[in-house]
Every structure is written in C-alpha cells, then in structure tokens.
Amino acid sequence: AAGVIQSPRHLIKEKRETATLKCYPIPRHDTVYWYQQGPGQDPQFLISFYEKMQSDKGSIPDRFSAQQFSDYHSELNMSSLELGDSALYFCASSFVGVGNEKLFFGSGTQLSVL
C-alpha cells in the first residue's frame, strides 16, 4: 500500500539558509500535518492543512511557512535557519471523515543546520 512520502530524507544546511521539505500524502487523503521532533524530544505539531486550506497552527515559527497544493502535496518552507531548527520533520496525512481519525506518518526528513 502507498505510504506518505517525504523528501529529501536528509538535508544539511548552513545557518541563515533556507530549506524546503516536501510531503506527498497517501492517495485520496485530504489532510496533511507537519511535526517537528528535536533530539530526545517528542513530536511537536507545527501546522496542518485540510483541502488545501490551513486548518490548525501549532508552535510553528514565523520563519516557517507551509502550503498544500492542488494535488494535495505539501511543502514546508524554512527561512533564516538556526541551529535549533536541526530536527526530524515528519509529515502525516489522513482522510477526514466522521470521527476516528488515523494519522499516517512518513519516514521524516532529518534536517541538520550547521
């Protein structure tokens, strides 16, 4: 079965550079979530999109932005990168129905800011 695809798997950037992470949800899923997981920490919710509109916003820095495109894939854009942005970034997708939502997570993008 198709899963959530994230690219790239690994990304190395310097401070103050920009980065773009991509997420391709499971086919027919209409909702995408972005999570950030720092070393030794639990996943923290950043932002979500439902039907290409921003749905919920968590602890996403103003330097970050995201969108969901017409084909439902999503991109997380990160500017003015800081050392503290080094983390695993997970994308998850789901199909919004009536209750009982399950999130399916991708393998993540490991971002290292040097």
Add this chain to the structure above:
Amino acid sequence: DAKTTQPTSMDCAEGRAANLPCNHSTISGNEYVYWYRQIHSQGPQYIIHGLKNNETNEMASLIITEDRKSSTLILPHATLRDTAVYYCIVNLGISSGSARQLTFGSGTQLTVLP
C-alpha cells in the same frame, strides 16, 4: 485535549504480554483514546483507538475502564521489534469537514528483553 499520564519506561520479556497503562482522568465524553508508537527515529505508527468499548486488532488490544479515566494497551506476545516509545493520546478525533492534530506527550519507552 485531555492530559495523559504514562510511566516513563517499562521492560517486558520477549514472548510475554506487554501491558502499558495510561491515565486520562479528565477525558471528556466525546474524546477518543489513541495509541501510537515510535520506533527509534521512524515516523509514529498508529496502533489502535477506542471510545468506550474494548478494542482489538492485529497489533494489540485496548482496554478502557468503565469510567474511561484510564486505559491499558496490551501487546499479547511482545517481540524485540516492539521496542519503541508508546504514546497514549486523547483526542476528539475529527468532525466532518475539519482536521484535528494529535498532541504527543511523554510516552512510555517499552524495551522488550530477549
């Protein structure tokens, strides 16, 4: 979302049942109990969820107390590959036409011992 409390860590012998407890005393009547797990640095994986009744699937069983203030995830025959952080999450699920993110708290590190 209601807060959950889980033990920080647990050990289990391979082949034995692993019973992971979770307290959610402030759960409201329409909130579900979800369980996810995260194997080291991989994306979180959905295990099971329930509202009131006990649930079982191919991965695990979920026992919810009658007052719904606590629950137990049961892995009937733990294997080494079940070593992971297990998260108990209380969530409204999603209502039609909207999305709802999961909030990960501090889970339980389950170590299955040979």
